[in-house]
Amino acid sequence: MPLRITVSMTPTPPAPPTAITPPTLYTFRRCPYAIRARLAMAVSGVVAVTHEVSLRDKPAAMLACSPKGTVPVLVLNDGTVIDESLDIMCWALRQHDPAYWLEGNATLSDEVRALIGENDSTFKHALDRYKYAGRYPEHPKQIYRQQGEVFLAKLNERLNRHSGLCGARINIADMAIFPFVRQFSEVDRMWFEQSQYAALRNWLHTQVESPLFFQVMKKTSSD
Numbered sequence: 001m002p003l004r005i006t007v008s009m010t011p012t013p014p015a016p017p018t019a020i021t022p023p024t025l026y027t028f029r030r031c032p033y034a035i036r037a038r039l040a041m042a043v044s045g046v047v048a049v050t051h052e053v054s055l056r057d058k059p060a061a062m063l064a065c066s067p068k069g070t071v072p073v074l075v076l077n078d079g080t081v082i083d084e085s086l087d088i089m090c091w092a093l094r095q096h097d098p099a100y101w102l103e104g105n106a107t108l109s110d111e112v113r114a115l116i117g118e119n120d121s122t123f124k125h126a127l128d129r130y131k132y133a134g135r136y137p138e139h140p141k142q143i144y145r146q147q148g149e150v151f152l153a154k155l156n157e158r159l160n161r162h163s164g165l166c167g168a169r170i171n172i173a174d175m176a177i178f179p180f181v182r183q184f185s186e187v188d189r190m191w192f193e194q195s196q197y198a199a200l201r202n203w204l205h206t207q208v209e210s211p212l213f214f215q216v217m218k219k220t221s222s223d
């Protein structure tokens with residue numbers, strides 16, 4: 001019986017897909033700006049390599065990308081640097097927005113921008129003074145709390161009308177703001193729990209008890 005040699009015509013198997021380098025996220029676990037960025041990254045499902053940084057000893061690689069030295073910083077695999085928390089949120093949600101935080105809009109509405117803007121300016125200013133009142137001896141702590149309450153009252157009033165800050169649904173404004181309200185509430189938990197802001201309290205509790213929040217606050221070995 002002659003020997004038959006079969007030549008396989010099977011084409012060379014394709015090369016395995018080139019691994020796409022995931023973006024790098026520099027973060028600080030308790031920072032409310034970093035929390036809002038991590039919330040959006042988590043809900044979008046975009047995977048990033050996360051570096052928990054020490055604010056007292058920021059990594060050189062982070063400072064090389066973003067010399068202003070604040071967290072969060074997101075570095076994309078094409079070298080693009082996004083170093084404002086709200087921009088990171090928008091970038092992540094534009095990749096995928098399953099919870100509809102952008103409500104299908106490419107840009108933020110004026111209402112959302114104004115509310116987050118007030119949070120990041122006057123409310124954050126009061127929050128820092130309330131939290132670290134000893135560093136700002138010009139006024140007693142209660143004065144700083146009252147300054148922060150101006151914003152809390154506005155939020156509470158909105159939440160008395162609908163379950164999200166800007167309407168029936170939770171959107172990016174809720175997720176960008178609640179980490180700051182959480183910090184405020186933790187300065188004096190007893191006061192907050194007994195305060196007149198019942199709708200705000202319920203809204204905050206819902207967010208901090210959510211699996212998403214739990215996920216982004218998980219401690220890593222470096223914490």
Ligand SMILES: N[C@@H](CCC(=O)N[C@@H](CS)C(=O)NCC(=O)O)C(=O)O
Pocket residue numbers: 028031032033034055069070071072083084085086
């Ligand atoms: N506008 C920035 C503010 C970020 C920010 O101020 N983060 C704080 C931590 S909560 C920070 O990195 N501070 C620098 C430092 O403490 O050295 C953003 O939205 O990302």
